Amino acid sequence: MARAVTNQRKALNTALAWIVGLAIFFPILWTILTSFKTEADAIANPPILFAFDWTLENYSEVMERSNYGRFLSNSILIAGGSTILGIIIAVPAAWSMAFVPSRRTKDILLWMLSTKMLPAVGVLYPIYLLCIRLGVLDNRLAMVVILMLINLPIIVWMLYTYFKEIPGEILEAARMDGASLKEEILYVLTPMAIPGIASTLLLNFILAWNEAFWTLNLTSVDAAPLTQFIASYSSPEGLFFAKLSAASTMAIAPILILGWFSQKQLVRGLTFGAVK
Amino acid sequence: MGRITLDKVRKAFGDVEVIPPLDLTIDDGEFVVFVGPSGCGKSTLLRLIAGLEDVSGGQIRIDGNDATMVPPAKRGLAMVFQSYALYPHMSVRKNIAFPMRMAGIDQAEQDRRIESAAKALNLTDYLDRRPGQLSGGQRQRVAIGRAIVREPAAFLFDEPLSNLDAALRHGMRLEISELHKRLDTTMIYVTHDQVEAMTMADKIVVLQAGVIEQVGSPLELYRKPRNAFVAGFIGSPTMNMLTGEDAAKRGADTIGIRPEHVTISTTDGTWKGTVGVAEHLGSDTFLHIHPDSDPSKTMTVRVDGEFTAHHGDTVWLTPQEEHIHKFDAQGLRIK
Numbered sequence: 001m002a003r004a005v006t007n008q009r010k011a012l013n014t015a016l017a018w019i020v021g022l023a024i025f026f027p028i029l030w031t032i033l034t035s036f037k038t039e040a041d042a043i044a045n046p047p048i049l050f051a052f053d054w055t056l057e058n059y060s061e062v063m064e065r066s067n068y069g070r071f072l073s074n075s076i077l078i079a080g081g082s083t084i085l086g087i088i089i090a091v092p093a094a095w096s097m098a099f100v101p102s103r104r105t106k107d108i109l110l111w112m113l114s115t116k117m118l119p120a121v122g123v124l125y126p127i128y129l130l131c132i133r134l135g136v137l138d139n140r141l142a143m144v145v146i147l148m149l150i151n152l153p154i155i156v157w158m159l160y161t162y163f164k165e166i167p168g169e170i171l172e173a174a175r176m177d178g179a180s181l182k183e184e185i186l187y188v189l190t191p192m193a194i195p196g197i198a199s200t201l202l203l204n205f206i207l208a209w210n211e212a213f214w215t216l217n218l219t220s221v222d223a224a225p226l227t228q229f230i231a232s233y234s235s236p237e238g239l240f241f242a243k244l245s246a247a248s249t250m251a252i253a254p255i256l257i258l259g260w261f262s263q264k265q266l267v268r269g270l271t272f273g274a275v276k
Numbered sequence: 277m278g279r280i281t282l283d284k285v286r287k288a289f290g291d292v293e294v295i296p297p298l299d300l301t302i303d304d305g306e307f308v309v310f311v312g313p314s315g316c317g318k319s320t321l322l323r324l325i326a327g328l329e330d331v332s333g334g335q336i337r338i339d340g341n342d343a344t345m346v347p348p349a350k351r352g353l354a355m356v357f358q359s360y361a362l363y364p365h366m367s368v369r370k371n372i373a374f375p376m377r378m379a380g381i382d383q384a385e386q387d388r389r390i391e392s393a394a395k396a397l398n399l400t401d402y403l404d405r406r407p408g409q410l411s412g413g414q415r416q417r418v419a420i421g422r423a424i425v426r427e428p429a430a431f432l433f434d435e436p437l438s439n440l441d442a443a444l445r446h447g448m449r450l451e452i453s454e455l456h457k458r459l460d461t462t463m464i465y466v467t468h469d470q471v472e473a474m475t476m477a478d479k480i481v482v483l484q485a486g487v488i489e490q491v492g493s494p495l496e497l498y499r500k501p502r503n504a505f506v507a508g509f510i511g512s513p514t515m516n517m518l519t520g521e522d523a524a525k526r527g528a529d530t531i532g533i534r535p536e537h538v539t540i541s542t543t544d545g546t547w548k549g550t551v552g553v554a555e556h557l558g559s560d561t562f563l564h565i566h567p568d569s570d571p572s573k574t575m576t577v578r579v580d581g582e583f584t585a586h587h588g589d590t591v592w593l594t595p596q597e598e599h600i601h602k603f604d605a606q607g608l609r610i611k
Binding site: 167169170176177178187188192 | 326328347353355357364
C-alpha cells in the first residue's frame with residue numbers, strides 16, 4: 001500500500017516547497033528589482049520591495065558607460081567554445097570508458113573528478129605565469145582552453161554516466177548487422193545519446209558562462225566576458241548598487257532565458273540514471 | 277551454406293582460461309543447442325563464433341574459410357540477443373531494414389524482404405511502431421526478423437527466450453523450430469534450459485566449465501549420457517543418483533535411474549520410503565520420496581496421474597535394472 005497522504009499534508013508540503021523555492025529565487029528577484037531603482041532607493045533602509053519609483057536610467061547609464069555587446073560576445077565565445085571543444089574531447093573519452101573499460105577506468109574517473117576538489121586558487125599562480133610566458137593573458141582562445149579544461153571532468157562524467165545506460169548489446173547487434181565502427185556511432189549510438197549530449201552541452205555552457213574565478217583573474221579588456229562587466233560596477237563602498245544590479249541582470253538574463261526554455265532537458269540530464 | 281568448424285578454439289580472460297582448447301563441427305542446416313549451467317562458457321563460445329569476442333587461440337572456419345580474424349559484420353552470421361537489442365529510436369520497419377541498409381541492398385529488395393519477414397512473423401500491423409510500443413514476444417520477433425532478412429549463413433541465438441513468460445516461451449520455441457524447418461539454415465542456440473535443448477535441437481552440446489561434456493542427439497544424451505554430469509543435467513526431473521551399497525552391488529561407484537524407470541508399489545519392492553511432496557501435473561505425478569535407509573535424501577519417481585499417494589504414505593520402489601546407468605569413480609559411464 002502506498003503511504004497515506006492526507007490533503008492537509010499535501011497542502012503543507014506544497015507551501016513548504018514554495019517557500020524554499022522563493023527563498024532560493026529571492027536574491028535574483030532582489031537584484032532584478034534593484035536594477036529598476038534609483039541609487040537612493042537601492043540603499044534605502046528599511047529596504048523597499050515594490051513601492052519605489054521604477055526607472056530605466058541604470059540600464060541606459062550602464063549601456064552608455066560600457067560596451068555590453070563586447071562583453072556579451074566574449075561570454076558567448078568563451079562559454080560556447082569551451083563547451084564544444086570539451087564535448088569533442090569528452091565524447092571519445094567517455095565512449096571508451098563506458099564501452100571498452102580497462103581495469104583502471106574507475107580510478108581514472110575518480111582521478112579526473114578529484115581535480116575538481118582542488119581549490120582553483122591553488123593553481124592560479126602557475127597558470128597565471130604560464131599565460132604570461134605564452135603571451136596569452138587576456139586572450140579569448142586561452143580562456144576557451146582553460147575553461148574547457150576546468151569543466152572537462154564534469155563533461156566526461158556526465159557523458160560517461162549517460163553512455164553507461166546504453167546497453168552494449170545494442171552496439172553488438174549493430175556490429176552483427178554489418179555496421180562499421182563509423183556507422184555504429186553515426187546511426188545507432190549518436191541518435192541514442194543525443195538527449196545526453198544535449199543536456200551536457202547545456203549544463204556546461206551555463207557553468208562556463210557563470211565561471212568567475214578564472215575569467216576575472218586572467219582577462220581584463222580584450223577577452224573580458226560578462227563576469228568582468230559585473231565586476232566593473234562593484235565598489236567596496238556599495239555606492240552603485242542599482243547600476244551593479246542592472247549590470248548583473250543584463251549578464252544573467254541570456255543564460256536565465258536559455259535555462260528557462262531548456263529546463264526539461266536540463267533536469268533530465270542531471271537526474272538521468274537515477275531511475276531506470 | 278553454413279558449416280562452422282571450431283579447431284582448438286581457446287579463450288582466456290587474463291589468466292583465467294574460460295574455454296580450454298575445444299573442437300566442434302556444426303554441419304550445414306543443423307540446429308545445434310549449447311546447453312549448460314550458468315558460467316559454463318556457452319555464451320562465450322557463441323560470442324567467439326559471432327566474432328564479438330576474440331579467440332585466444334585456435335581457428336574458426338565458416339564454410340571452410342578461416343574466419344578467426346574476420347570482424348563480426350563480415351562473417352555472414354546473424355544474432356538474436358537475450359535482451360532483443362532492438363534500436364529504440366527506429367521503427368520496426370527500420371530495425372528490420374538496418375542490416376540490409378548496411379549491406380547496401382536496394383530499396384525494392386529491402387521492401388520485399390521486410391514484407392515477407394513481417395508476414396512470416398505476424399508483424400505486418402506493427403511495422404511503423406517503435407520497439408518500446410511492443411510486447412516482449414513481439415520484440416523478440418522483430419529481432420528474429422532483423423536476423424532473417426540478412427539471409428545469413430547461420431543464426432546465432434543467445435538465450436532468446438529467457439526474458440519471456442512461460443506461455444510465450446513455449447509458443448516462440450515452436451516458432452523458432454518451425455522457422456528452422458522452413459529456412460533449413462544452420463542455427464546455434466544457447467540456453468541453460470534443458471527442456472529447450474531437448475525439444476529444439478538436432479544436436480546438443482553439453483558444456484561445463486568451458487569443456488564439452490558430450491555432443492549428441494537429444495535422445496542419445498538422454499539414453500546414453502557419457503558421464504554423471506550429463507546424466508544429471510539432461511532430463512526433467514533430474515536423474516536419481518545413488519552411491520554406496522546399491523552402486524557397489526552393481527559394480528559401479530554411482531548409479532543413476534530416471535524417475536520414469538522406477539516402479540512404485542504400496543506392498544513390496546527394493547527400497548522402502550516415505551512420500552514427501554507429491555507434484556500433480558494432471559497426466560503425471562512426480563513423487564518425492566525419502567528412502568528409509570537415508571531419509572535426508574530424496575528420490576523422484578514419475579507415476580501415472582491416476583496414482584494417488586499422500587504426504588507420509590509408505591511406498592516401495594523398484595528400479596528397472598535394464599535402465600540403470602552406471603558410473604565409475606571419475607563419473608564416467610561404465611559400458
